[in-house]
Amino acid sequence: MNVIEFQQVWVAYGDRPALKDFSLVAETGERVVLLGPSGCGKTTVLRAAAGFLAPDQGAVLLNGTIAGKEGRLYLEPEQRGLGMVFQDLAxxxxxxxxxxxxxxxxxxxxxxxxxxxxxxxxxxxxxxxxxxxxxxxxxxxxxxxxxxxxxxxxxxPRLLLMDEPLSSVDFELGLELRNEILTLQKKLGFTLLYVTHNLDEAFAIAQRIVVMREGAIIRMGSVDEIKTYFAERSLVGGKASDQARPP
Incomplete structure (x- = not known):
């Protein structure tokens, strides 16, 4: 079953497009990682999922129900039944x-x-x-x-949103927390939508990786497929930097 679906979503902050024709489906129990450099739209995807903003165009559906569409919120954040871990923990x-x-x-x-x-x-x-x-x-x-x-x-929650949750921890603690996230996800069965700019972190967490640039999806696939994509561009390891380009 589709836990969350983005249908041709566009979001702009003033005159600056943040998401461009963004379409994505995450199914029950799936771990999907949004990967890309700062400012590519990753956090905007989570904000649209959480109900902190409505898509200017397109629709966001939760469990088959329209949650936001064409500038309007149909479900407020507290009605969406999801969890979120912020970068600053809050x-x-x-x-x-x-x-x-x-x-x-x-x-x-x-x-x-x-x-x-x-x-x-x-x-x-x-x-x-x-x-x-x-x-x-x-x-x-x-x-x-x-x-x-x-x-x-x-x-x-059926859906957990995580926005760069390990960006402020050291390497060893990051490895430990990755394993804990995976253990909890497997035990509890929630769908995970996880944002990071770090390739190694994405490869460790994901079942499917969505590579983003300038508000759009430029590649989507399994961990092995995305490893190949970056290997061909000499970007394996470290961060998905601004060198990541559409084919």
Whole structure:
């Protein structure tokens, strides 16, 4: 089943096009990575998916239902049933780890006993059950990343959006967190739409990679297909830089 679908989506910020005729389908349980340099439209795709903006042209569908079309939002962000991990994590500093996870569950009207069950289960999954009463400034960078991931997943979304979630961590922690993301995705079965500019990260996370440039898709395929695409352009390893060109 199609969890999210973009149908010929165009988005502009003023006179600057951010997405140009963008069409993409992600199915249940699929891991799709959006790859490309800064300013190529990757984050705009996530913003359109999350309901932070409506497409100027085209449509965004969630589970077959129109969520945004032709400048109008049909589903507000809180109605979309998805989770999101931001680049800056956006944890609430005045809330404990428990409070950060509980916030979204309260907004959904989940009863207290069920809230506590879900929070405990999720904290166990990310190995933070002993840090439930800590505040974000008392946590390490890796722990903060896990809280952001747990907060996004505790509401049991079918779709998880991740915007450059590992860009600020060191190499070894990045490897560890990649593995944790993959483990959670396989265990929970959510669809993942993941943004990065890093080739190695994309190759590790993805089942399918969408290469973007200047608001458009220039290549889409399996990890092996995209490795070949970049190998032919001497770009294997490092970042998908501005050298990435349409064929």
């Amino acid at each position: 944890l609430w500093p005045h809330l404990t780890v428990h409070g950060n996870l509980e916030f979204g569950l309260k907004a959904q009207g989940i009863a207290k006993a069920e809230r506590e069950r879900r929070i405990l289960e999720m904290l166990r999954l990310v190995r933070l059950e002993l840090r439930a009463n800590a505040r974000p400034n008392e946590l390490s960078g890796g722990e903060q990343q896990r809280v952001a991931l747990a907060r996004a997943l505790v509401t049991q």
